[in-house]
Amino acid sequence: MSSSLEKNMLILRSSDGEEFIVPEVVAVMSKAIKNMVEDECASNTIPVPNVDANILAMVIEFCKKHDESEAEAASDLKTFDSEFVNRGQEALYDLITAANFRDVKELLDALCQNVAEMIKGKSVHHIRIQFLGYQLFEILTSNFIWNIWCDRDFD
Amino acid sequence: MTTTTKKSVSNACILEDVLVEILARLPVKSLLRFRSVYKSWYSLITNPSFITTHLNRTKSNHxxxxxxxxxxxxxxxxxxxxxxxxxxxxxxxxxYPFQNYDKIVGSSDGLLCLLDYYGSEYVVLWNPSIRRFMKLPKSCSSVTKARRHLLRFDFGFGFDHMSNGYKVVKIMGAKDNHRHCVVHRVELFALSTGSWRSICIGDLCYELYGFDSLPTFMNGAAH
Structure with missing residues (x-):
C-alpha cells in the first residue's frame, strides 16, 4: 500500500483514468474489490474497468452513505435509496452494470427494486420496447454476427 | 448512435444476469403478463428454480x-x-373455478387444497394467483357407496421439506366392532409424481377422534 496514503484508504481508478480516494470500508462493499484486498493483490490503485468516472462517483456516493448510516434510521436510508435510484434509464443501466459487475449487493438490490417498480404495471408492448436491446441480443447468438453487429453503424 | 446501440447491447448481456433479480421482485400478476414478452422470459418465469426464488423472496417480505x-x-x-x-x-x-368444492383441507404457499362437498373422494389443488387448478386422481382404494358410511376420511395438505414437494395425505378410518374408529389405511399423494401411494402403517391402531376437525400442517407432518 502506498505510504503517502492514509491508513485504510484505497485508490480506485475508473475506466477513463480518474482516481478516487476511498476509505477501505467503503470500497470493500464491492465484493469484487473485497476479494482483491483480501487476496492482497490490490496494489496502490485498484482499476475499475467498465465503469466510468461519472458512474463510479455515484457508486461511491451510495456506498459511503450506506457505510456511514449503519447507525442511521432505516427509513432515512430508504428515502436516500429511492432518491438515489431515481435516474434516467441510461444512468440506471450503467449503474446496474457496475453494481452487478463489481458485486455491490446493496446497490444492486436497490436498483433492481426500482426497475421492478418501474415495470410492474407496464404492458407487454411497453416492456418489449424498453428491453429492445435484450431482444436483439437474443437474436444474435453467434460471435460472428455479434462482431459485425458491434462494428456496424446505426442511424 | 453507434455507442448507444453498443451500450444497449452490452447492457443486454448484463440484464440476463440481473433480469432474474428484477423479475423476482415483481408481483405474480405482472409476471403472468410478462410471460408473453419474450420466449426467454416465458421459460425463465415458468422455471421451477425461478419460482422457488420468487416464493422465498415473497415469503421474506413478511x-x-x-x-x-x-x-x-x-x-x-x-x-x-x-x-x-x-x-x-x-x-x-x-x-371458485368449480362447483361443489367447498371444504378447505389446508393451504401452503398460496396453494389451496379443497375437498368435495361430501368430503370423501375428490380432492382439488388450486392456485388462485395463477387461476389454475388440478383435480387429483381417485386414490387406489375407492369404496362402494354401500360401504362408505362405515368409513371416514381425513385429509391433510402441506409442503414436505424432505422431498421438496407438496403432498396430500388421506387417512381412512373404519369402525370396528366396538364402534370405535381405527386407522384402516393411509395414502399419500405427491404432486411431483402425480399419483397416490399407500403407506405401510404396520400395527398402527390409533383411534380417530374429532370428525370434522381440520388437521394442522407443521414442518411436514399432519397433526
Missing part, C-alpha cells in the same frame, strides 16, 4: 395473507384474500 371464507345465507360461497395492510379496506374476491 406480508401475510389472510384467507376468508364467506357462506352466504342463500348458499353462495366466496373466498377472499386480504393482507395486513388492506385488512378491512379491501377484499379480493376469489371465484
Amino acid at each position: 406480508i401475510h395473507k389472510l384467507l376468508i371464507k364467506f357462506n352466504y345465507e342463500n348458499g353462495d360461497r366466496c373466498l377472499s384474500f386480504t393482507d395486513d395492510k388492506t385488512f378491512r379496506d379491501e377484499f379480493v374476491k376469489l371465484d
